[in-house]
Amino acid sequence: MEKLDQKKIEELIDKAVEMMDYSYVPYSHFHVGAALLAGNGTVYGGCNIENAGYTPSNCAERTAFFKAVSEGVTEFEAICVVGGMNKELTDYAAPCGVCRQVMMEFCDPDTFRIILAAGRERYEVFTLKELLPMGFGPKSLGVR
Numbered sequence: 001m002e003k004l005d006q007k008k009i010e011e012l013i014d015k016a017v018e019m020m021d022y023s024y025v026p027y028s029h030f031h032v033g034a035a036l037l038a039g040n041g042t043v044y045g046g047c048n049i050e051n052a053g054y055t056p057s058n059c060a061e062r063t064a065f066f067k068a069v070s071e072g073v074t075e076f077e078a079i080c081v082v083g084g085m086n087k088e089l090t091d092y093a094a095p096c097g098v099c100r101q102v103m104m105e106f107c108d109p110d111t112f113r114i115i116l117a118a119g120r121e122r123y124e125v126f127t128l129k130e131l132l133p134m135g136f137g138p139k140s141l142g143v144r
Contacts, residue, residue: 004078004113008037009125012080013117015043019060020087022047027054032083032093034060036068039075044068048083061099065106076107080115080123092116092124095131103128104137 012035019033027050034046046064050057058066061081068076083093094116095103103112109129117123129135138144 004037004125009080009115009123010120011035012037012043012078012115013082013120013123015045016060016080016082016117017089019045019047020082020084023060023087024049026050027052029086030083031085031087032060032081034064034082035080036061036064036076037078038068038073039077040073042068042073044073059096059099061095062102065102069106074106076103076112078113078115079103080117082117084118089118091118100128100132100135104132104135109135109137 015035016033020031023031025031025048032048036044038044044064044067046060046067048060061079081093081095082089084090107128110127112128114126114128114131115123
């Protein structure tokens with residue numbers, strides 16, 4: 001597992017901010033970028049992708065997770081999420097409930113870290129358990 005030190009956090013923030021450039025947001029103009037750190041050290045980027053029907057839209061966090069899982073990677077250490085109107089970071093952009101549930105499927109809620117950032121100097125780190133207390137996951141069904 002990769003060590004999550006200040007340098008690694010800054011790298012994840014930079015990658016998440018970079019991913020905002022790829023957001024497809026013609027309706028909300030709210031760009032979200034994510035940088036997912038896998039257990040093997042690979043970082044998977046993700047951006048939000050909107051759809052006129054809204055329901056088929058996909059969040060940046062899920063884009064990053066699905067990209068990694070589609071390449072056979074299922075162990076994760078941390079994710080950084082950034083977002084803002086017209087690519088301007090003004091506040092934290094926390095994962096929605098659906099994204100938290102996807103994280104619960106693949107991550108240990110006690111050790112997986114979620115970095116919410118509004119810049120390199122302004123961020124907070126949470127565990128998945130802090131953002132999804134009493135979460136329902138594979139262990140709830142006797143798996144893993």
